[in-house]
Amino acid sequence: MSKCKQVFRRARPRRALTGLLCALAALWLPSAAAEVAADAPAVGLEATARSASHAKPPRYKLDYEARFAPEHGSVQVSLTVRQPRNLLREVRFSFDPERYRNFTADGELAVEGTEVRWRPPLEGGRLAFSLTLNHQRRGGAFDSLMEEHWAVFRGDDLFPPATVTAVKGAHSRARLRLSGPDDWVFVSAYPRTGPSSEWFRVDWEDRNFDRPVGWMAAGRLGVRRETIAGRKVAVAGPTGQGVRHLDMLAFLHWNLPKLVEVFPHFPGRLLLVAAGDPMWRGGLSGPHSLYLHADRPLLSGNGTSTLLHELVHVAQAFRARHDEDWIVEGIAEFYTLELMHRSGTISTARRDRGFEKLEQWAERIKGLEGQRSTGARTAKGVTVMRALDAELRRRSDGKHSLDDVARTLAENGVPVSVERLRRASAALAGGPLDALSDKALAEY
Numbered sequence: 001m002s003k004c005k006q007v008f009r010r011a012r013p014r015r016a017l018t019g020l021l022c023a024l025a026a027l028w029l030p031s032a033a034a035e036v037a038a039d040a041p042a043v044g045l046e047a048t049a050r051s052a053s054h055a056k057p058p059r060y061k062l063d064y065e066a067r068f069a070p071e072h073g074s075v076q077v078s079l080t081v082r083q084p085r086n087l088l089r090e091v092r093f094s095f096d097p098e099r100y101r102n103f104t105a106d107g108e109l110a111v112e113g114t115e116v117r118w119r120p121p122l123e124g125g126r127l128a129f130s131l132t133l134n135h136q137r138r139g140g141a142f143d144s145l146m147e148e149h150w151a152v153f154r155g156d157d158l159f160p161p162a163t164v165t166a167v168k169g170a171h172s173r174a175r176l177r178l179s180g181p182d183d184w185v186f187v188s189a190y191p192r193t194g195p196s197s198e199w200f201r202v203d204w205e206d207r208n209f210d211r212p213v214g215w216m217a218a219g220r221l222g223v224r225r226e227t228i229a230g231r232k233v234a235v236a237g238p239t240g241q242g243v244r245h246l247d248m249l250a251f252l253h254w255n256l257p258k259l260v261e262v263f264p265h266f267p268g269r270l271l272l273v274a275a276g277d278p279m280w281r282g283g284l285s286g287p288h289s290l291y292l293h294a295d296r297p298l299l300s301g302n303g304t305s306t307l308l309h310e311l312v313h314v315a316q317a318f319r320a321r322h323d324e325d326w327i328v329e330g331i332a333e334f335y336t337l338e339l340m341h342r343s344g345t346i347s348t349a350r351r352d353r354g355f356e357k358l359e360q361w362a363e364r365i366k367g368l369e370g371q372r373s374t375g376a377r378t379a380k381g382v383t384v385m386r387a388l389d390a391e392l393r394r395r396s397d398g399k400h401s402l403d404d405v406a407r408t409l410a411e412n413g414v415p416v417s418v419e420r421l422r423r424a425s426a427a428l429a430g431g432p433l434d435a436l437s438d439k440a441l442a443e444y
Helices: 003-010 012-039 045-052 245-262 306-316 325-343 346-360 376-395 402-409 416-428 438-442
Strands: 061-069 075-081 088-094 100-105 108-112 117-119 124-131 140-146 148-153 162-166 171-179 185-187 201-202 217-218 219-226 230-239 269-275 283-286 291-295
Touching: 061 124, 100 108, 124 162, 148 269, 185 219, 217 219, 217 230, 217 269, 217 291, 219 245, 230 245, 245 306, 245 325, 245 402, 283 306, 291 306, 306 325, 325 346, 325 376, 325 402, 376 402, 376 416, 376 438, 402 416
Parallel strands: 061 171, 230 269, 269 291
Antiparallel strands: 061 075, 075 124, 088 117, 088 162, 100 124, 108 117, 140 148, 148 217, 171 201, 185 217, 219 230, 283 291
16 A cells, blocks of 8 residues: 555545645656766766756865874875765775875775775765875985975875766865964965965866865975966975075066966966975976975076976976877977077077087987986987977978977877877978978987
């Protein structure tokens, strides 16, 4: 006997009202089932009708939090999901068991070997774990480190890259809060959610699942901020480590405007993080940010600049396909000399001598291919780019140059390859270029 019939027998005076309620329920239940079907990744008639309604995409909220405890040498990390319904179904990521441990979560959690699989409850939940922030590169120097009074790290150190399963079309709305000792301050390239807010707003237009990435700093910091070439720039580093905030800002005043001319989509916000030993004695770029060792010269003896090289990587925002990293590194190193010449930082004679020194360095090895391009291989990449720039200018009567190729490669973030470099160059020159022929590249 149905529940509706039972109600009819117990309360006959309410028969008309109950019949109406049952009728409404019959109408509502099929629509609820259709909504569940529309949430599935497969696209059907219901999903098509939904997209045609111009409704806002469904959203779920992500709160990333990290509390730094230098006295214990650890960071307590958590991710809290809040959602109106089951939009975010599963989060999966790999981890280093020597750094990440003590996983706990609401919902279903599976930690097997170096893999985490978390299925939050229907309306959201919380995943938490402990992190040892310190990470050493080859040679013993650190690219992530927490000392007694400061920490330098990347968002990837706090929250590893993840793969998620979510309702098709669902987007996240994410924010990040960093906390620790009372006298610590926290800096990232992300804007605050409000003038005095503890939270940073994390928003990547090209991603449905937003996650904090890029360089960050925490602790007793010196921070200097300016607006340069329409970009909000901050230079941050631990106090007492000789971080040259004003020198770096001056260098950016000279050269960032010229870089933005080549890469007009350069990020609107930029964070430069600097620190001394035992951090790695070089430079490393990240999304909207970079790290530079405090002792690294802004201008090297051969006329190049590690700072400007990493800034070009921030502007490029692309990577190379397997064995073709020389393209990415060659473009970056080419522009360290070329942009400083355009800005008047170095003379024409010094720029030319810098290119000559790179050509001499390139002669030490044979071939361009390699998973990572450093030293002589990068120098070979510069010689290719210089030859390509000259040929483009000559064949287009000065209308096109390597600037146009670099802009094209940076447009969509697709991995760079020799073939893609050839296509972009040929489209400008009206045909294949000799500088990129198989014969020319084989001779390097």
